[in-house]
Amino acid sequence: MTEVLLVEDDALLRESTHLMLERYEYRLWAASDGLEGLALFRQREPDIAVVDVMLPGLDGVSLVRRIREESAIPVLLISARTDPIDVVLGLEAGADDYVTKPYDIPVLVARIRSALRRAAGSAPQLSAGDEKTQQRFGDLTVDTATLEVRRDGDLIKLTPTERRVMLAFIAEPGVVLSRTTLLERVWDYDWGGDGRLVDVHVQRLRLKIGRAHILTVRGFGYRFVP
Structure with a gap:
């Protein structure tokens, strides 16, 4: 229970x-x-x-x-x-x-x-025969099986919500994700929601993985920079 x-x-x-x-x-x-x-x-x-x-x-x-x-x-x-x-x-x-x-x-x-x-939540499903679970983005390594994120080899402590935000970004590196999109994918909101949830969690994630990895695209949302 x-x-x-x-x-x-x-x-x-x-x-x-x-x-x-x-x-x-x-x-x-x-x-x-x-x-x-x-x-x-x-x-x-x-x-x-x-x-x-x-x-x-x-x-x-x-x-x-x-x-x-x-x-x-x-x-x-x-x-x-x-x-x-x-x-x-x-x-x-x-x-x-x-x-x-x-x-x-x-x-x-x-x-x-x-x-x-x-x-x-589980990690994204891998395609048949795909054993590669670690993805590298500059100084970051993300293991989509264990949901571990490392920076220069050091494990970064993330909350479950921060991990979901991270997974949303690495699923589409370089693509601008709006606050509405992130609210739907991370918080399961299908009716809008408070953009402050996104802003604060992105800010917290930036502090942990490095500010240069997440850019703000004013008027649109955020973009993950590999």
Whole structure:
């Protein structure tokens, strides 16, 4: 059974979300503040964390950062519509996606399922008889079987979402990919979505693989440079 860590200080919202997610056959561990959430994360080792931005004790952005220091599990941020800056800060800290309050449980469940699929996603299928899984792009080596990315031989630590972004780029090196295209291929959004998800994850990926490998094509999107 998939285990979900829910960190939400609003008691009513926490309890209602807890009950509803259990109906979808998730096992829930709920915390009312950031420090309790961090302790539960370390004790239970959940499959995914759902974290509110505004938390007492340890705020949501700091909690996301602490989780990301110790684990690559998917992290879903919960934010009020009036907190666009906090959303960006949370994504920069390592969150994979976000939902805004008030949210419908089916929407939250859809985001959870999408994040879990990205985390468990397999490498692209190779054609019959093709045993070459390592692709080189200058100082980068990407193994499409193990999903490992190395720079000058050193392993780069990527989150599951960052790996999906990387795979999307190397599938079409030199081709400009729009934010909409990346939202569809990486986040499974078929209805648009928030371009900030793409921008922040591309920025984080750039810092890890080298800025020269991903160029911004203003007004269009991003291009991977082999």
